[in-house]
Every structure is written in structure tokens, then in C-alpha cells.
Amino acid sequence: MNNNLYALIGLAVAVSFIMALKGLSAPKTARRGNLIGAAGATLATIVVFFDPAQKVHHNTFLILGAIAFGVIVGVPAARRIQMTQMPQLVALFNGVGGGAAALVSIVEYLSLSNNSARDTASTIATVFTVVVGSVSFSGSVITFLKLQEIMTTRPVVFPGGRFVIAATLVGVLGTGVWVVNSGGNTPLAIMGALSLLFGVLFVLPVGGADVPIVISLLNAFTGLTVAAGGYVLDSTLLIVAGTLVGASGTILTRLMAAAMGRSLFGTLFGAFTAKPQAATEAGEARPVKSGSPDDVAILLNYAQRVVIVPGFGLAVAQAQHTVRELADLLTAKGIDVAYGIHPVAGRMPGHMNVLLAEANVPYEQLVEMEEINPTFPQTDVVLVVGANDVVNPAAKTTPGCPIYGMPILDVGLAGNVIFLKRSMRPGFAGIENDLLYEPKTTLLFGDAKDSLTKVVSALKNL
Amino acid sequence: MSHSIVILTIFVLSIFIGFEVVSKVSTTLHTPLMSGANAIHGIILFGAIMVADKSTTVLSTSLSIAAIVLATINMVGGFVVTDRMLEMFKGKGGKK
Numbered sequence: 001m002n003n004n005l006y007a008l009i010g011l012a013v014a015v016s017f018i019m020a021l022k023g024l025s026a027p028k029t030a031r032r033g034n035l036i037g038a039a040g041a042t043l044a045t046i047v048v049f050f051d052p053a054q055k056v057h058h059n060t061f062l063i064l065g066a067i068a069f070g071v072i073v074g075v076p077a078a079r080r081i082q083m084t085q086m087p088q089l090v091a092l093f094n095g096v097g098g099g100a101a102a103l104v105s106i107v108e109y110l111s112l113s114n115n116s117a118r119d120t121a122s123t124i125a126t127v128f129t130v131v132v133g134s135v136s137f138s139g140s141v142i143t144f145l146k147l148q149e150i151m152t153t154r155p156v157v158f159p160g161g162r163f164v165i166a167a168t169l170v171g172v173l174g175t176g177v178w179v180v181n182s183g184g185n186t187p188l189a190i191m192g193a194l195s196l197l198f199g200v201l202f203v204l205p206v207g208g209a210d211v212p213i214v215i216s217l218l219n220a221f222t223g224l225t226v227a228a229g230g231y232v233l234d235s236t237l238l239i240v241a242g243t244l245v246g247a248s249g250t251i252l253t254r255l256m257a258a259a260m261g262r263s264l265f266g267t268l269f270g271a272f273t274a275k276p277q278a279a280t281e282a283g284e285a286r287p288v289k290s291g292s293p294d295d296v297a298i299l300l301n302y303a304q305r306v307v308i309v310p311g312f313g314l315a316v317a318q319a320q321h322t323v324r325e326l327a328d329l330l331t332a333k334g335i336d337v338a339y340g341i342h343p344v345a346g347r348m349p350g351h352m353n354v355l356l357a358e359a360n361v362p363y364e365q366l367v368e369m370e371e372i373n374p375t376f377p378q379t380d381v382v383l384v385v386g387a388n389d390v391v392n393p394a395a396k397t398t399p400g401c402p403i404y405g406m407p408i409l410d411v412g413l414a415g416n417v418i419f420l421k422r423s424m425r426p427g428f429a430g431i432e433n434d435l436l437y438e439p440k441t442t443l444l445f446g447d448a449k450d451s452l453t454k455v456v457s458a459l460k461n462l
Numbered sequence: 463m464s465h466s467i468v469i470l471t472i473f474v475l476s477i478f479i480g481f482e483v484v485s486k487v488s489t490t491l492h493t494p495l496m497s498g499a500n501a502i503h504g505i506i507l508f509g510a511i512m513v514a515d516k517s518t519t520v521l522s523t524s525l526s527i528a529a530i531v532l533a534t535i536n537m538v539g540g541f542v543v544t545d546r547m548l549e550m551f552k553g554k555g556g557k558k
Contacts, residue, residue: 017502024498025487031548034498038541041505048511059523063514066527070534078542090497097536101506103529107513107522219500226506233509240476245503247480252496259489343489350493358550
């Protein structure tokens with residue numbers, strides 16, 4: 001293929017990515033934007049086989065086989081995944097991307113070392129790609145394990161942890177300098193291993209509400225890794241695409257952090273400052289008031305205004321359709337119903353909007369936190385469906401707890417609060433919720449969907 | 463103008479475009495946007511194919527083939543999962 005044509009196609013692909021990101025930031029154009037991006041990526045994957053700089057082609061069948069294998073693994077995973085597990089899948093996809101970028105740089109490094117034709121700038125870019133790509137890879141895997149609840153979701157902090165992590169970072173930087181100065185494969189391997197370790201240590205102390213921010217941050221990291229990989233390979237397309245993701249990912253991370261009232265700095269350097277915390281003594285013998293589905297139905301039936309606060313429990317139980325049925329029933333009785341949507345309810349920002357949109361909940365009923373909070377004093381009943389941390393007053397009253405400073409839904413101001421919960425287990429962040437012990441609170445234990453179904457039928461019989 | 467300066471120019475301009483295109487996104491779209499951006503960095507597949515295409519040693523070939531598998535999962539899976547998320551907003555959500 002002609003050199004200029006090849007470069008122009010690269011430009012077209014880069015433009016498609018800009019349009020994709022632009023499209024994805026507005027609801028009307030989001031889906032089209034994503035498709036434009038996918039089309040651009042497909043075009044790039046085809047055209048790379050006609051790279052004019054590459055006269056002899058090796059491994060063509062292996063390459064095609066590897067792509068086919070990747071598609072066979074990736075597509076079903078993306079298609080079958082439940083909405084509840086989407087965040088960890090995105091984290092995992094991000095991690096493998098970072099890993100791929102690191103591998104690409106390593107391969108290029110190996111081939112250049114054979115020709116002993118390496119310049120310092122591209123070695124530095126290689127070091128950057130391997131370090132950040134590996135951190136992104138191992139960090140994302142830990143995030144996945146946390147979200148999948150294969151390992152604890154709470155911050156993991158061990159004594160002296162911050163010294164270990166600081167030492168690891170120094171080790172990474174030291175071996176990086178070693179690679180740049182003397183080259184060779186051993187330093188590169190040691191640097192890669194230390195970077196993987198650093199990624200693990202970096203994410204371990206992160207817990208609760210900070211996990212989505214970390215996914216977004218690692219996403220931006222991987223973008224920059226790809227850009228650096230583009231420098232190593234001298235590919236303008238990779239530089240542009242990687243930088244776009246790096247820059248937009250950074251902005252997105254800041255927006256998310258702002259939506260949750262977290263400091264980005266605190267999240268980033270949590271690993272260095274986290275101290276071991278005394279375990280909260282959960283489930284002590286404090287009295288709670290638990291009710292039957294009939295009690296709940298009666299409370300709802302005589303309310304004027306009901307606010308439903310959905311959380312991760314709703315997603316787990318796939319109760320979005322049942323909750324809509326309940327809301328429709330209440331509306332039919334002339335009760336004013338709204339959903340109070342916390343920006344980070346669930347496991348990702350916007351998780352609840354996606355879930356309730358699937359159940360065709362009218363968009364006007366979804367009210368964002370800032371608008372719903374002033375209405376709680378005029379609300380008779382708040383129905384909390386599988387949410388915990390986002391309504392936990394500890395975020396306001398207990399300095400030093402992991403969610404302190406996060407804005408919450410002030411459901412405690414309403415007349416009655418009903419919690420649908422599986423158990424007394426604390427939420428994702430692992431903090432006791434004092435609201436559960438308030439006299440105005442009624443608990444209905446069980447799977448959110450079962451409980452809602454029982455409440456719906458009790459309400460119909462009233 | 464040296465090649466490095468050209469690269470630097472492209473890099474800096476891309477940063478500004480990246481900042482600019484997402485600066486007005488609503489909370490609702492944070493997740494799909496992150497997922498879409500995630501799919502876009504799967505373009506490292508392009509680089510993975512480039513290095514695999516010229517690999518002649520067993521080590522280089524195996525590493526670059528592994529990179530292709532990982533990058534394909536990132537890219538294809540990323541776009542599919544983003545589309546699925548956005549499907550939920552169809553005819554709803556912010557359209558009104």
C-alpha cells in the first residue's frame with residue numbers, strides 16, 4: 001500500500017475515535033459514537049496488514065488465529081455478562097489492554113536489542129509502557145477480584161504496608177534507570193515483575209466507593225501506555241488514540257471523584273497513607289425492628305409520597321422489573337413515587353440509571369441526589385432496596401471512616417425508612433449503618449426481588 | 463523540524479482534544495464513556511499485529527501473539543459491552 005494512503009487511513013481512524021468519545025458524552029449520540037469507534041478500530045485492524053514499511057510478513061496465520069481466539073473469548077464474555085457484573089468486566093478488559101501494551105513494547109525492545117540500534121528516548125518510552133502497562137494489568141486484576149467478591153472488598157492494609165509499597169516504587173524506578181542505562185533483558189524482566197507487584201499493592205488498600213475511581217484511573221493509565229507504545233513503534237495512530245484515552249480518562253476520573261465528593265489525590269495516594277483500622281464490630285446485639293411484607297405494604301399504602309432508593313442489592317436480585325411494578329401500583333393509588341438515584345449507587349457511576357432504564361422506568365421519576373435530598377422531610381416513606389453505603393449517615397458523622405465526606409441521600413429525614421436487605425451484613429465499604437437501629441426504621445430481610453414480590457401481592461390484597 | 467517535535471506536537475494537541483471532548487458529560491454516561499474509552503485503547507491490537515508481523519524468534523512471536531489475544535479481548539469485548547450498556551438507554555434515558 002502507498003505510504004500516504006496508509007497514513008491517511010490512520011488519520012481517519014484517529015478521527016473516528018475523537019468522534020466516538022464526543023458521541024459517547026451525550027445520551028442521544030452515545031450508541032452511534034460507540035459504533036463509529038468500533039468501525040474505526042476494525043478498519044485499523046485490517047489496514048495494518050498492508051503496512052508499507054513491512055515488506056516480508058511473518059506469522060500471518062498465527063496472527064489471524066490469535067485474533068479469532070480473542071474474539072471467541074471477548075464477545076461471549078461481553079454478551080453474557082449480567083448488568084451487575086459489568087464493572088468488573090470493564091476492569092478486566094482494561095487490564096488485558098494494559099498487559100498487551102506492555103508485551104508489545106517488550107517485543108519491540110527485544111528485536112531492537114538484537115540490532116543494537118536503540119535510542120534513549122524510545123527506551124524510556126519502553127520503560128514507561130512496561131511499568132504502567134504492568135501496573136494497569138495487575139491492578140485491574142485485583143480490582144476484578146474485589147468486585148467479583150473473590151477477595152475481600154474492604155481496604156486491605158497491613159502493618160508497614162506503606163513502606164513496602166514505597167520500597168517497591170523505588171525498586172521500579174531504580175530498575176527503570178538501570179534498563180535505560182545498560183539495556184539487557186534481565187533488568188527489564190525484574191522491572192516488569194516489580195511493576196506487577198506495585199500494581200497489586202497500589203490497589204489493595206482501595207476499598208468501597210473508591211473502586212470505580214480506580215478503574216477509571218487505570219483506564220487512563222492504559223491509554224497513556226498505548227501512547228508510549230505508539231512512540232516506541234513510531235505509530236502516530238497509537239499515539240493519538242492512546243493520548244485521547246489518557247486525557248479523557250483523566251478528566252472522567254476527576255468528574256467521578258467530584259461526583260462522589262472524594263479527593264482524587266486521596267484515592268491515588270491512599271496506598272501510601274492508609275493506616276490499619278480497627279475492625280468495626282458489626283452485628284452487635286443492638287435491637288432492630290424487622291417487619292413483614294404486610295407491614296411494609298401498609299406503610300406504603302397510607303403514604304402520600306414514597307421515594308425508592310435502589311442500590312447494588314437491587315442489581316444482584318435483578319429486581320428492577322419488580323420494583324417498577326411496585327412503583328406503578330403505588331402511582332395508581334395516587335401516591336407520589338420517585339427514585340432517589342445516588343451517583344455511585346451500585347458498583348459504578350450511573351449503574352442504577354442503566355438498570356432502571358432496562359425496566360422502562362420513566363426517566364422523569366429518576367431524581368438525582370441534589371434534587372431529591374431537600375424533599376426527604378416531606379417524604380412519608382423511603383424504601384431502600386439493597387443500598388447501604390449511599391444512605392449511611394456515617395459519611396457525615398464519623399470522620400476517618402472509609403466513606404467519610406461522600407455525599408449521601410438523607411433518607412433519615414423522611415417519616416419512615418424501610419430497608420430491604422439480605423442480612424445485617426454491612427455494605428460494600430464494610431461500615432456499620434446506624435440508621436438501621438433508628439426507631440423509624442423497619443427492616444425486611446430477604447432477597448430484594450422476593451421481598452418486593454411479597455410486598456406487591458400484600459399491597460394488592462389491601 | 464525534527465521528528466520528535468512533530469510527535470510532541472501531536473501528543474500535546476491530542477491531550478487537549480481528549481480533555482475537550484468529554485468535559486461536558488453527564489453522570490449517567492460516566493460508565494458507558496469509560497467503557498468506550500476502554501475499548502478505544504484496545505487499538506494497541508494495531509501495534510501488537512505490527513510487532514507480530516516482524517517477529518522471527520520464538521520468544522518474540524509468543525509474546526506478540528499473547529499481546530494480540532489480550533488486545534483483541536480488550537477491543538472487541540470493550541465495544542460489545544459498551545453497546546450493551548447503551549442499548550438499555552434506547553428510546554429512554556436522556557433522549558427526552
